[in-house]
């Protein structure tokens with residue numbers, strides 16, 4: 001019987017997109033031909049890519065069969081954001097290329113757009129004598145630690161894409177059939193989560209490309225994108241944020257801020273890797289100088305400034321939230337009726353929160369407009385992202401904490417706000433880690449990893465910090481135990 005209210009259950013329209021990759025000559029095209037029921041004796045090396053459309057239990061499936069030659073591998077990442085899963089084919093009879101295969105697989109899995117997505121590893125050419133079976137492949141390619149590291153649900157299957165030529169319709173090897181069905185069923189079951197991530201990634205990628213195509217604003221806008229990803233996709237307050245308790249008057253505070261801004265500014269510029277659309281933000285310290293004629297970098301207020309006060313080594317990165325990202329963010333979607341971000345639990349992500357806080361603070365008038373406390377600063381628009389001093393002194397790995405606020409917090413004055421944060425647990429929306437990567441004397445990589453419940457893999461934002469006059473050499477040995485910042 002139909003629904004008596006005349007409602008029909010709306011089914012989510014699914015469309016699964018897979019990417020088929022692996023070294024050249026691995027048998028990718030032969031494999032997809034098998035899946036499509038094509039009996040093609042001679043397959044030629046793929047130039048560029050080929051899209052194959054199939055159907056799995058009423059769900060359309062598109063498989064991008066990409067060329068595996070070294071030149072074509074460079075275009076693989078362009079497809080990563082839009083795929084729901086990966087099929088990685090290996091020629092298990094070609095022992096000479098196992099190392100190459102291993103490093104290519106690691107490169108794929110470590111990509112931000114792939115980490116966390118399901119992977120089907122296919123050990124092809126089992127008909128050849130001496131071919132490695134699936135267990136050997138797992139061992140030789142070190143697959144287990146690799147997929148654990150990048151949190152990719154993985155299945156390894158062995159099969160042969162070579163089928164009997166006299167058969168009208170090629171039989172699909174049971175190994176291939178099993179693996180293919182596992183991958184599709186896995187995606188179908190978690191389609192909502194995986195697809196949300198795919199859509200968000202596609203949107204972010206388009207935005208980034210749009211920005212990159214505007215040369216005049218390239219530096220500032222790229223930085224905006226990066227900051228926004230941190231600010232809006234985490235939906236949380238700044239990791240090292242602490243509510244400052246300043247005893248200074250607003251005039252004093254303004255003065256000290258102006259002075260600090262004059263010292264050691266930081267240049268922010270994007271670095272583009274050749275043949276890649278990815279860019280990294282480099283933050284370069286400018287040495288302190290008394291010469292007034294030294295040109296200071298002009299940074300757009302759009303993306304905020306970054307400043308480094310030489311006295312306390314605080315790197316201050318100011319974030320400007322952008323509304324476009326919010327529209328797609330899972331946090332926005334949580335409340336169905338309106339475009340509403342649940343600021344109650346993430347008050348510091350909210351521009352209105354900051355505004356309220358400041359209007360509250362100015363009403364109370366004992367609060368400085370831009371209060372400052374030992375290198376940590378919060379002002380009207382911005383939040384502190386990294387506290388260099390904290391990083392440099394103790395922490396190899398910092399497990400960030402989430403802070404619980406109730407709406408009543410907003411009515412408090414700065415000085416009376418609860419300061420003790422509650423440690424984030426795995427069941428909470430986010431799990432974030434700040435990692436201090438391997439360091440050279442003057443270069444450090446800081447990456448912010450954060451995980452959202454609705455996503456299947458961590459987001460990662462990386463910044464390289466160059467310190468021309470760095471004295472400390474930070475390496476693994478300097479840090480022993482992870483410490484929570486409170």
Ligand SMILES: Nc1nc2c(ncn2[C@@H]2O[C@H](COP(=O)(O)OP(=O)(O)OP(=O)(O)O)[C@@H](O)[C@H]2O)c(=O)[nH]1
Pocket residue numbers: 022023024025026027028029030031041043044045046047066067068069124125126127128159160161162
């Ligand atoms: N013996 C044997 N040969 C296979 C098998 N699968 C593919 N081949 C052969 O391996 C060669 C390469 O196959 P392709 O499917 O073109 O390989 P590919 O991975 O698509 O290569 P690119 O498009 O260059 O990246 C072809 O000559 C296939 O006939 C298999 O299971 N057994």
Ligand SMILES: [Mg+2]
Pocket residue numbers: 028029030044045046065066067068
């Ligand atoms: Mg091919």
